[in-house]
Amino acid sequence: MKKLINSPEHLVVESMEGFVAAHLDLVQAHFNPNYIIRADAPVKKKVAIISGGGSGHEPMHGGYVGEGMLDAACPGAVFTSPTPDQMYEASKAAHGGAGVLHIVKNYTGDVLNFEMAADLLRADGIEVESVIIDDDVAVKDSLYTAGRRGVGATVLAEKITGGAAAAGWGLKDVADICRKVNANARSMGVALTSCTVPHVGKPTFDLPEDQYELGIGIHGEPGRTRLPLESADKIVERMMEPIISDLPFKSGDEVLLFVNGMGGTPVLELYVLYRKAQQLAAKAGLKVVRNLVGPYMTSLEMAGASITLLKLDDTLKKYWDAPVNTPALRWGK
Amino acid sequence: MKKLINSPEHLVVESMEGFVAAHLDLVQAHFNPNYIIRADAPVKKKVAIISGGGSGHEPMHGGYVGEGMLDAACPGAVFTSPTPDQMYEASKAAHGGAGVLHIVKNYTGDVLNFEMAADLLRADGIEVESVIIDDDVAVKDSLYTAGRRGVGATVLAEKITGGAAAAGWGLKDVADICRKVNANARSMGVALTSCTVPHVGKPTFDLPEDQYELGIGIHGEPGRTRLPLESADKIVERMMEPIISDLPFKSGDEVLLFVNGMGGTPVLELYVLYRKAQQLAAKAGLKVVRNLVGPYMTSLEMAGASITLLKLDDTLKKYWDAPVNTPALRWGK
Numbered sequence A, B: 001m002k003k004l005i006n007s008p009e010h011l012v013v014e015s016m017e018g019f020v021a022a023h024l025d026l027v028q029a030h031f032n033p034n035y036i037i038r039a040d041a042p043v044k045k046k047v048a049i050i051s052g053g054g055s056g057h058e059p060m061h062g063g064y065v066g067e068g069m070l071d072a073a074c075p076g077a078v079f080t081s082p083t084p085d086q087m088y089e090a091s092k093a094a095h096g097g098a099g100v101l102h103i104v105k106n107y108t109g110d111v112l113n114f115e116m117a118a119d120l121l122r123a124d125g126i127e128v129e130s131v132i133i134d135d136d137v138a139v140k141d142s143l144y145t146a147g148r149r150g151v152g153a154t155v156l157a158e159k160i161t162g163g164a165a166a167a168g169w170g171l172k173d174v175a176d177i178c179r180k181v182n183a184n185a186r187s188m189g190v191a192l193t194s195c196t197v198p199h200v201g202k203p204t205f206d207l208p209e210d211q212y213e214l215g216i217g218i219h220g221e222p223g224r225t226r227l228p229l230e231s232a233d234k235i236v237e238r239m240m241e242p243i244i245s246d247l248p249f250k251s252g253d254e255v256l257l258f259v260n261g262m263g264g265t266p267v268l269e270l271y272v273l274y275r276k277a278q279q280l281a282a283k284a285g286l287k288v289v290r291n292l293v294g295p296y297m298t299s300l301e302m303a304g305a306s307i308t309l310l311k312l313d314d315t316l317k318k319y320w321d322a323p324v325n326t327p328a329l330r331w332g333k
Helices: A011-022 A084-094 A108-123 A153-166 A171-184 A232-246 A267-283 A314-321 B011-022 B084-094 B108-123 B153-166 B171-184 B232-246 B267-283 B314-321
Strands: A027-030 A035-038 A048-055 A072-078 A100-105 A128-133 A185-191 A211-214 A225-228 A254-261 A287-294 A304-311 B027-030 B035-038 B048-055 B072-078 B100-105 B128-133 B185-191 B211-214 B225-228 B254-261 B287-294 B304-311
Touching: A011 A027, A011 A035, A011 A048, A011 A072, A011 B267, A011 B287, A027 A084, A035 A084, A048 A084, A048 A108, A048 A153, A072 A084, A084 A100, A084 A108, A100 A108, A100 A153, A100 A171, A108 A128, A128 A153, A128 A171, A153 A171, A153 A185, A153 A254, A153 A304, A153 A314, A171 A185, A171 A304, A171 A314, A185 A232, A211 A232, A232 A267, A232 A304, A254 A267, A254 A314, A267 A287, A267 A304, A267 B011, A287 A314, A287 B011, B011 B027, B011 B035, B011 B048, B011 B072, B027 B084, B035 B084, B048 B084, B048 B108, B048 B153, B072 B084, B084 B100, B084 B108, B100 B108, B100 B153, B100 B171, B108 B128, B128 B153, B128 B171, B153 B171, B153 B185, B153 B254, B153 B304, B153 B314, B171 B185, B171 B304, B171 B314, B185 B232, B211 B232, B232 B267, B232 B304, B254 B267, B254 B314, B267 B287, B267 B304, B287 B314
Parallel strands: A048 A072, A048 A100, A100 A128, A254 A287, B048 B072, B048 B100, B100 B128, B254 B287
Antiparallel strands: A027 A035, A035 A072, A185 A211, A185 A304, A211 A225, A254 A304, B027 B035, B035 B072, B185 B211, B185 B304, B211 B225, B254 B304
C-alpha cells in the first residue's frame, strides 16, 4: 500500500487538523467526537444543515462546510459511518434555534446512526428533519444498503438546501427542497480500478486489466456488471440511458449535468465524458443549463467517474446559483 | 492501459470540446491551432496573459482562463509542448492593445516554441514579454530542461499577474511582478507511482512497491533519489528543508503555502501533508498567511504531491486576493 500518510489510525484526525489549519477563516474542527463546523457557528435563526459519512470521499463533506452550504460535517473512519455522538454533538453545536436538517446518504450504518442522533436531539427539544439521498440507479440493494445508494445527488442537495437555509427558509421547507433534489436526481458510476482502504491495506476488489465495472458504488460495492473496457463514449451511453429512463427525464426538461471524478481519473478524461453526456442529453431533448465537472465526491484513488442528472426548476436553479463560500466550492460573492 | 478516453489521438480535442461546452460563460475554444480563450477576449487595453504547455496537468492551464487570470491557454498533446502557431494565434486573438505576457514553464520545448511565437508577434508589431518559471529546487538540469524545472509557482504566477493585469497595470510591470513571483517561490515534488501517457500506453517509469521518488518532475523526470517509503511527515520534512534553505526563506517572512496533488493522491492525504508543512514552516519562523491545497497542477493519475512556498509582500497578497473567475479557481465576487 502506497499512501502519503503517517498511519491508518491517525489519518482522519491528521487530515482534519490540516484541513482546518488551511481554512481557519471558514471552518473549525472539534475532536472527540470529530466534526468540522462553520467558523461562525451557530448561525442564529438559520436552519442548521448537517451531513456526514465515511471519510475517503473528499471533499465531501467537510469541504462543503461554510456559508451557503453545510453548517457541520461528521467524518467517520475511511468508508465507515460516523457515530451517533458525532452527529449529535455537531448538530447541537450548529443549532441556531431554527432546527436541524440531516442529509444522509443511504447506507445502512449512516441511516441508523443519524436516526439515533436525531432521537437524542429531539429529546433535547431540538427539531430535526432527516432526508435520505438514494439517487443511484445502478442496483436495487447493495452491500451496505437497503434500497438505492446515495451518491452524486448529495453534493447537489447540500448546495441547494444550503442556499435555501441561508435565504431564511424554515426547517420544513428546507427539508422539502432537499427531498425534491433527491426525487429529481439520478446517478450512475463506473470504476476502472479499485482503491485501497488504509486500515485494510489491500485493494477492496480486483478488476482485471481489460475490464471495468458498470454501476459501481462509492465504496467499491458491486455494480450491475463487468464489461470489457470500451470507449469513453460507449461507457457514457451505458450510464446515461438508465439515468434518463429512470426518472424519466423528458424532452424539454432543464437539467444540471454533474460529471464526478472518483479520484484517480484525470480531469482531462472527465471532460471527455462531459462532452458525450451533454451530447446524449441534448439528443434526448434535455437542456443542460447548469453543470459541475470535477472530483467532488471521490472514492480515495479509484479510477472512475459518475454522472448525475438533476431536473431543475426555477427554485432549484436559484439556490444552485446562490452564493457559496466553502473550502471546496465557492462562487457568487 | 485503463483510461476513460476514446482514443489517444482525439483525447485533447475532445476534452477541450467538453471543457468549453461546460464553461461557455467563461471560455471559448479555437481548433487548428488549438487554444482556450476568454469568452470576452480580447479585453481592450488590458495586458493579455497567455500560458500553455503539454496537456495532462489539468486544470492547468485551460482551467485558469478567465477574469483575473489568463486570457488564453495553449494545450499541447499530453506531456508535449504546444506549437508556436498555437501561441502565436492565441496571443493575437487575446491581444487587446496593451501587449502580451507569455508565462512559460522551463521546459526546453516550451521555451523554444514560445520564443518563436514571440518573434512572430513582434514582427506583427505586438509587444511581448516572456517570463520563464523555474521554481523546482529538486535538480539543476533535467530530462527536458536546462536549468531548473517550472512547477507549482506557475499557478501562483498566473493568478497574481492576472490580478495585476486586471487592475490595469502595464506590460512591463505585469512582467516584473511575474518575475518576482518566480524569484520568491521554491517547490519540490514526490511521486509514489508513475502515470501512463495515453499515446505511449505504458507507465512512464517503474517505481518499486516499497519506494518513492523524491524530487520528481511533473512528467515523471527523475528527481534526486529514490527512498524506501516513509511516513508522510518524514516525506514533507525532506521536501521542506531544501525549499526553505534555497531561497532562503527567513524567520518572519510571510508566505503562501501551496500543497499540490499530482492527480492520484486523495485530498484526504494532501491535508496530512499540509498539516506537517505548516508546522515546519512555523518552526522556521515563517508566517503562512495564504494557502492553496488541492490538485491544481497534475501529472495525469500519478500518486504524489508537491509543495511550493512563495514569499509574499503586500502587492503579491493584494493580487492573490483579487477576484478571479475561471473554471478551476474562483473567488472574491
